[in-house]
Each structure stands twice: as C-alpha cells, then as structure tokens.
Amino acid sequence: MNITNLDDPELQAIAERLRSADATVRRIAVLSLGDLADEAHTPLLVAALRDDAPAVRAAAALALETMENQTAIEGLAVALDDADAQVREAAAHSLAELKDPASAAWLLPHAGAGPARVRAAVLRALRELRVPASAGPALAVLHEAHAAPDATDAIALRREAIGVLGYLKHAPALPALAGLAVSDPVDEVRRVAVGALAFATADADARNALEAALRDASWQVREEAATALGKLQQPAAAAALRAALDDPYWQVRLRAARSLGRLRNTESVAPLLAALDHGISNLRKEAALALGEIGDAAALPALERAAHDPDPEVRKSARLAIAQIGPEHGPVRDPAHGA
Template sequence: MNSSSILDDPELQAIAARLASTDAEVRRIAVMDLGDLADEANTPLLVEALRDDIPAVRAAAALALETMENQAAVEGLAQALDDPDAQVREAAAHSLAELKEPASAAWLLPHAGAGPARVRAAVLRALRELRVPASAGPALAVLQEPRAAEDTADAVALRREAIGVLGYLKHTPALPALAGLAVSDPVDDVRRAAVGALAFSARDTGARAALETALRDASWQVREEAATALGKLQQPAAATALLVALDDAYWQVRLRAARSLGRLRSTESVTPLLAALGHSISNLRKEAALALGEIGDATALPALELAADDPDPEVRKSARLAIVQIGTAHGA
C-alpha cells in the first residue's frame, strides 16, 4: 500500500501508527485489526509484519493473511513456513490451507520441490486442496526420493502430504509408488495414507494386490483402510481377501470388510454376513444388515426379519431397509 492511500484513510493512519509502536502487544493487535479489514490492498503491511522481531506479531500477521490471495501474500506465507517459531509456522500453514483459488498454485509450486521438509509438506497440503494437476510432479518426486535411515516427523509429514495430493488428483502414474508405500513404508500412518490413495485405481490389479497385502498389515488401522479401499475398487476378485478380513481380530476391520462386500454384491459372503448379524458389536450388526440388503439374496430374509427386532435402533432400521431392498430386487 502506498503512503497516499494511508493518508486518505484515518482508520488506516491509526493502524499504521500502532504498527510502528515499540510495544509488541500494540503491534499484534494492530495486525489483527488490519486483517479484519480484509482488504488485499493491505497485503504489503501484513507481509512486512511477518518480519517482526516478536513471534506473536508474526503469527498474527500470518493468520491475518488467510483471506489474501495474491502473489505477495502467498509467497510471504510460504517463507513464513520456515520461521524459527513453531506458532508462526503453524499459522502460515493454516492460512495457506485456506487458499481457494487455483491460480494461487502458481505461487506455491516453486516451494514444493526444494527446501526444508516441513515447508514442502505445508505447501503440498495447500496444493492438495487446490487440486491443480501441476502439483502431481513435485508430489510424485517426494515419493521417489531416497529415505533417510531414520525418519523425522517432518519427513513423514512430507510423504503423507505428497500421497494426499496424488490421491486427490487420482494421478495414475503414481500407482506403482503408492502401492509400494502401502506395503513397505516403515511408518503406519504413511502406509495407511497410501492405502487410502489407492482407492481411485478401479481397474488396476497391482493396486488390488497391494491392498490385499495391506489387509494382513500389522496395524489394524491400515487393515481397516485397506478393507474400505478394496470395496471402492469395485473388483469382484477382491471378495476372497475381504472374506478373510471378516474374521479379523478387530471388529473395526470386520465392519469395513462387511461394507465392502456389500458394495461388491458378493453372494459368497452371505453366510459369513449372516453370522455377523449376531455379533455383540451393534455397529457390525448394522453393517452386515446393510451389506445383505445390497447383495439382495433372499436367503438372508429370515435372519434379517429377526434383526428387525434388534435391541439397537440403528440395526433395526438397517435390517428393515435390507428387507425392502431384497423384496424390490425380487419383485415383491
């Protein structure tokens, strides 16, 4: 903003005077007031505040920039991602994640391919929401980089955010890398993210093989995600592995397997799903009923009619819906 603009506006004159105060708290509140004006013309003043000596002032400036979608704001926030203070870094990452205009990606992309891992991770998180195809390149490059012998938290976050970008974009060239991470990454959260990202690969048998392997993962959360993703693939051949998952030690995995078997219309799963209708966990009984309704096999009707009197109202509702679905499928 030029000085003439400030001189024309008494409110801005007062804020500018407070921005020059020797009292950090006065400067912080001035920055917040400036952000409340939500005027992109004030971007230069807020970017300047990102260089304040006091972290609290810099953090306030980063938050105030969340509504400013212009090159100066985005590049200032990207640089603030490497601020020595964690509060400032978090504020900058938050504001970048609020970007809505795909055009902002052009200012973010240069920061995605090089620099500290925490900066690149935050940039990729912002790019993920923008869903710009150009972000696939730097995201895939992250997955192809050699990993250090021991992961840092920032390195793990970087891989996870790169996976998120590729999954959102449904980037087919990334499937081999995602499949590899799904079965071999040493970090549970990364394997789980990769498993979830594979769900878009409907016709890819390599992805299905990786997901079936993930159903045997040591982490039940990874197995749970794999059971969900296999249903989304809509590959009937996945039913065999999902039937095994119906006996998983964790009911959460069984629940997702039941849901996916319903999506696959797997008639071979009717008997084990009928058994699941008697499980002590009501959520699993509910999913089994819904799956049986989707499959539409009339042999399930007697058990579903019993389930229609289940003590749990959600199970009763699901069983009654399944009965209607089966009746409709058979012209009743």
C-alpha cells in the same frame, strides 16, 4: 510500516499502533488490518511476518489467509520455515485456505526444494487446489531417499505428497503408492497410501497391494484397506474381504462388511449373516446393510430376527435391507416403537 491512504481515520489509528514499541499493540494493529481484508494491505501484513515478536508474526500469517496474491503467498511460504512453531502453523493454515487454482503457480516453486516441513505444507495447500502440475513434485517425493524416513518432517512430507497424488488420481504414481502401502516403515504413511490407491479401479497391482495391506500389523492400515477395496469395485477382492470379517478388530470387520455390500457378492452372504450376531451393534448394522445391498433372499430369516434387535439402528438397517431384497416383504414392524 506505512499505510498509503491515511485519509481514513481508522487507518491512521492502525498506522500509529504498527509503530508501537509494544508487541501486543502491534499484534492488535495487525489483527485490525486482517479484519479489513483489503488486498492493498498485503505488503504491510507480509512485513509483519518479519516482526521481532512471534505473536505478531503469527497474527500476520493468519490475517493473510484471504489474500490470494503472489506477495502474500511468497511471504507465507517463507514463514513456513519460521523459527517459531506457532508462526509456521499459522502460515500453513493460511496457505491451505487458498481456493484459486491460479495460486498454484506461486506455490509450486516451493514444493520441490527446501526444508521438508515447508514442502509438506506447500503440498497440503496444492492438494486442495487439484492442479495437475503438482503431481510432478509430489511424485518426486516418493522416489526420494530420506536419511531418516521416520523423522517427523519426512513423514509429513510423504503423507502430503501421497495426498496430492490421490486427489489427482495420478495413474503414474500407482507403483510408488502400492510400494508405500506395503513397505513404508511408518504406519500412518502406509495408511494414507492405502487410501490413495482407491482410485485405481482397474488396476490389479493396486488390488494386490490392498489385499496385502489387509494383513498389515496395524489395524488402522487394515481398516483403510478394507474400505479402499470396496471402492475399487473389483469382484476379485471379495475373498480377501470375507477373510477380513474374522479380523481381531471389529473396526476392520465393519469396513469389510461395508465393502462386501458394495461388491454385491452372493458368496459373502453366509459370513455376513454370522456378523449379524456380533456383540458390537455397529458391526451388526453394517452387516444388515450389506446383506440388503447384495439382495439375496436367503438372508431374509436372519434379517427378520435382526429387525427386532435391541439396538434401534440395527433394527432400522435390517428393515431397510428387507425392503431392498423384496418390496413384498416390506419393512418389518418394530414392536418396541409400534412401526
């Protein structure tokens, strides 16, 4: 490796260490270059990505996280397929740190072809950049036939493609996302697909898919569906969310209560009042907050009782709900705290 400007004594010392036969010394030299954060040193760090020692390659990949130029991004994209997992993870991390949307032009060629793990890492980086051009390769992933759809790399690829499409709110992807939300063989893929559907505020098919996901075998998928239905702001979803208040998992009930509050559906008051007596305090808190958002005065007697709940967060939520329903009722005095 050569450093062009050897007038600087610090660079002279780094240059000497980069030529060392000791991998530890070379690694420290790479770290020193990274600390300088000078884009002029990008070729040296990219060259270090080909070092014989995995630790040196990983250090170089991490040092490149601040270098937003084509040389750095192309080098990191190649490192995504390194034989060493630590190097791959470091390269993926650095690409995910990209902030300039212009970097997408160098990433996009790697999103549509190549090993699944490489494409997944590239799509993860593109997701943060929110560049419309990334929708094409992401949507193509959802239409691909995978020989082993439950393989680790294939799962990661579908998950990251879904993330790109959800971030972009890409309407043409809705049919594919709805299909994955109810039929993908992997729980985690169904969960992220459900979450991505939350942007489809006027789409009845998306709502139908989310309501179906409320009956999924995985409680994490049902939990995500209950959250997404609230974000859709479609009143027709209230009935399915009320049914979810009887879910065996309190985490699903909690999200359903929160979403019912967002929908402000008065038919939901009675089941939310029942949730005020649940043994899990977090669910009681969410039920109280939802009742406040709905604003039905019929909830006041139960909220008055909840304002003396043993849990301080439930008491606080009940008092806030009472204030929302009608200022004349005011925050209820908490005898345990004198306010």
